[in-house]
Amino acid sequence: MERQVFIVDDHEEDTRLDLYLSNQMDQLSRSFIQKLIEQEKIKINGQRETLKKYKVKENDVIEIEIPLPKKLDIQPENIPVTIVFEDDDVVIVDKPQGMVVHPAPGNYTGTLVNALLYHCKTLSSINGIIRPGIVHRIDKDTSGLLMVAKNDKAHRCLAEQLKEHSIHRVYAAFVYGNIKEDKGTIDAPIGRHPVDRLKMAVTDRNSKTAITHFEVLQRFGNYTLIEAKLETGRTHQIRVHMSYIQHPLVGDPVYGPKKEKFNLQGQALHAKELGFVHPSTGLYIEFKSPLPDYFNKLLQIIENGSRQN
Template identity: 75%
Template structure:
């Protein structure tokens, strides 16, 4: 069991407790924090929280009791995965489109974690039984590079770099429309959609700061191939930000047009570049991943139409 303690600053006053803690403890979801509230694992000024929607006040002293990880009930599976790099501290995996990163209630098989458990004897335990080793995620239908921690020391180092926004992450995306600018920055907060709770959206209230830099690589009449660099890492960030400026990702079933083009299975988004400081060696490492075949095929189709 681990105890975390926070003292509320005036700038956070009136935030809901679950939201305040999910901002402070980025590895924990609001739903997990709500469960801890229900179980009496969170105290404010020494008293167990009774109100689920409690709004924090300046100088509130919050203690959260983080339970030990449960016994792992996610089974290793012999699923082929492409490992770009591996050492005693970490792996770099090239995830294919269509693979879920980690199990969720009701879906405990066929994920990257199942494959990692088969491949590795050790994975970090910081993210609990469902997400061992997982430092960051990409969506099921986003392909590309992910870093995986083999031990807790490596995990903490990589997670700290993510929090400091020092990890170099570049994505390639195909979006609808012709972007006129050569490059740009989208600085707009992202939070849960106010109506559709399954979606994220640009929202002022309860949104987390989000910054995406983009650069045009090529234009194809009604489509644009871009490079997107993440400064922050919010859920669905590139997808939400590009839809926000009216250039949703091609194939995006959530934020794009209702009738998908090219008979795609998901959004055309690929995590191409990943760079970071190695947790124990201290040197900067950067990895690249080629665009998957389906992505290259669509680009060739668009190139042939403009030639």
């Protein structure tokens, strides 16, 4: 059993317990924390806390007991996957568009985790049975670089870097419209959509700080190719932020226009650069991924269309 203790600061007062703890521990999902609350694995000022909607108060002393991870029972599968780098601590994968990162209820096969369990044999157990090794995620229809931890020590180190916003993450994206500024920063908090719970949104309610830096790479009249650098890593951050400034991603089925003429599988978003301090050597390492075929085909179509206009 792992035990952690937190003391609530004044600026965090009136935050729901599960949200407060998920902000403190990025490596644990909010749903996992909610289960710990239900199982009375959390104490507030020495008392077991079972109220799901409890809001923390300044100087609350919160103790959380994290059970030892169960033995992984997700099955390894011989699925081809592009390994960019691998050692005893981490594996860097260039994920194709359309591949789900980890299993979820009702979908326990065909994911990147299944493939890596076959290839690597062992992954970090911190994120439990269905998300072993997963330090950060990219969406199913987002392609590109993803780091995965092979042991718990590496996982904790990488998770801490994520929390400190020190990991270098750069994406290429096609967006609708002609962005006039050559570069800019979107600093707008992101949380669950107040009405549609399947979506994220820019909101001040139960949200987290979200910062995206973007730079225009090329303009094509009605479309713009950009580079987006994440300072934070919220769910759907680039997709939500670009939609927020009226430049949604091309092909985005959730935050973009309902009608899309390119017949894309999903949003045109590619994680092209990933850099971090290695958990064992302490040296900074960085990886780059070329634009995939679907991205280059879209680029050619848009380029041809802009020449004809």
